[in-house]
Amino acid sequence: MKTICFYFQVHQPFRLRTYRFFDMGVDHNYFDEYQNRYLAQRIAERCYFPMNELLLKLINKHGDDFKITFSISGMALEQFQKYVPNLIESFQNLAKTGNVEFLAETYSHSLASIMDKDEFELQVERHSKKIEELFGQKPKVFRNTELIYSDDISESVAKMGFNGMLTEGAKHVLGWRSPNFVYKSATNDNLKILLRNFNLSNDISFRFSNRNWSQWPITAEKYTKWINELPEDAQTVNIFMDYETFGEHQVAETGIFNFFEALPENILKSGDYKFATVSEVFEKFEPVASIHVPWPMSWADEERDITAWRGNELQEDAFEKLYSLKDKIKKIDDPAIKRDWDYLQTSDHFYYMCTKWFSDGEIHKYFNPYGSPYDAYINYMNVLSDFILRVEKAVK
DSSP states (O other): OEEEEEEEEEOOOOOBOOOTTSOTTTOOOOBOHHHHHHHHHHHIIIIIHHHHHHHHHHHHHHGGGOOEEEEEOHHHHHHHHHHOHHHHHHHHHHHHTTOEEEOBOOTTOBOGGGTOHHHHHHHHHHHHHHHHHHHSOOOOEEEOGGGOBOHHHHHHHHHTTOSEEEEEOOHHHHTTSOSSSEEEESSOTTOEEEEEOHHHHHHHHTTTTOTTSTTOSOOHHHHHHHHHTSOTTOOEEEEEEEGGGBTTTBOGGGTHHHHHHHHHHHHHHHSSEEEOOHHHHHHHOOOSOEEOOSSOBOSSTTTTSSHHHHSSHHHHHHHHHHHTTHHHHHTOOOHHHHHHHHHHTBTHHHHTTOOOOSTTHHHHHTTOOSSSHHHHHHHHHHHHHHHHHHHHHHHO
């Protein structure tokens, strides 16, 4: 029997305060406490609590026939513990069912995998420990920030002991091949790779409420029909998306919760597919081929590359200055500096500096607190300049 794998990313960035009018070297409170609390509580109310409740209801209804997979960044977990502590218990209730798998990722939802291997491995180790501490699972599968993947990254992930990894089913990598199979790393045969079916994923995450779309509205019956129309030899259908799709990006009034509540029953009664966690997919199927990815790819934008974060001079300058501190950070034993080092690595800061204005422009505006990429850059660099002063003082 073929499998269908639903994976959800949960990430909440810490927003920076507007720092340009503050005294450099005096005020080190970089993060907007009000906005961070407001957004965490708002999204929890709209998305996390109702969707967790729905998933628990579906697990109780369908038993072992319904399973899902999560990764929750260390940044998100810290915000939940700080601003919405009972939300952790809600996710723990899902973990206790045995039907939910939690994956490892970078603690800071950072781009350390393409900047510094030591920092990358340190963050993954910290995140894995956090997941085990909170949910009682030691992650066996890795999901990198924004599904970023390359041959070089896959080699590092395999050396860390993971048996599988997720990434995008990008056309420029797959060519004529299908994302609906298990693959393996080109540099390590022991690391299995699961690829996102971006068409079926984006039908829910981006197109669900688009009344101008020719296929609107999506119903559970219609979506199940699309799945069953896939080629007969497909091993697995991998639906990967932001968890905030439910109730935040697609608000409750669109019918998104009703759609998902009806979906498992429609898929299961068709008889061709069984819901599975990522690890179960890897256990069930052997790779059909290796994928060769010499340059990093991601699930972002039309290009499916890393230009959303490292596509212009503003971003490159910010990245270079931040990671030039890494050797000094290792010598410092100051919890406040270590915390800010974590938070300043979060990929969202650099995403806000993106200067793409075409097909992906609207996506880059969502949750962006800045009026322009240049405002994002100036604000970040002012904060970073103050942080550098603190690091230099601590080293001395």
